[in-house]
Amino acid sequence: MSFMSQYNHTMDAKGRMIVPAKYREGLGDSFIVTRGIDTCLFVYDSEEWQKVMNKLSEARLTSDKVRKFTRYLVGGATEVELDSQGRILVPNYLREHASINKDVVLVGMGNHIEIWAREKYEETMDATDIEQLTNELDEAGIWLI
Numbered sequence: 001m002s003f004m005s006q007y008n009h010t011m012d013a014k015g016r017m018i019v020p021a022k023y024r025e026g027l028g029d030s031f032i033v034t035r036g037i038d039t040c041l042f043v044y045d046s047e048e049w050q051k052v053m054n055k056l057s058e059a060r061l062t063s064d065k066v067r068k069f070t071r072y073l074v075g076g077a078t079e080v081e082l083d084s085q086g087r088i089l090v091p092n093y094l095r096e097h098a099s100i101n102k103d104v105v106l107v108g109m110g111n112h113i114e115i116w117a118r119e120k121y122e123e124t125m126d127a128t129d130i131e132q133l134t135n136e137l138d139e140a141g142i143w144l145i
Contacts, residue, residue: 001026001045003108008118010102015095016087017104023113024086033094035076039120041090041098042073043106043113049077090115 003026011017019027023043032049036042044052056074059066076097080088090100103118116124137143 002110003113004110006105006107009104009106011090011095011100011104015090015092016083017090017115018085018087019082020106021086023106023108024082027082027113030079030081032077033080033088033090033115034073034078035094035097036114038114038124039098039117041094041100041115043115044111048111 003023005022007020007023009017009020027043027045031046032044034042034044053074056066056070059070061067061070076094078091078094080090082088095101098115098117099120100115100117105116105118105121107114107116107121
């Protein structure tokens with residue numbers, strides 16, 4: 001499944017949040033939440049997570065950078081399950097990593113979902129000069145559209 005769009009939600013004091021129905025369809029009853037890049041969380045369905053794990057297992061463990069990245073991504077991962085109300089419980093260490101207190105934004109990124117503290121997401125989006133970024137990617141030979 002390809003995840004797209006964004007949804008605004010809230011997280012309660014216990015760390016529970018509703019996963020939008022469109023995302024639940026692609027994620028299944030249990031899936032992986034881990035530390036993301038850019039101070040957010042990454043969410044993977046089981047199949048996509050296995051692809052990530054396969055890529056990491058092919059990397060050289062003698063590389064200090066590979067070990068650090070694996071420690072960061074895999075060491076921060078946890079399997080979560082949907083409750084009867086379509087919510088997940090996000091562990092405290094992940095909420096702290098993403099500076100999530102209450103308001104969150106879930107963003108579909110194609111093969112995974114990002115969970116952001118709403119204010120961090122808005123700051124990141126406001127600071128993104130899409131025209132400059134597009135030009136830089138084009139100059140690097142990365143054509144997206």
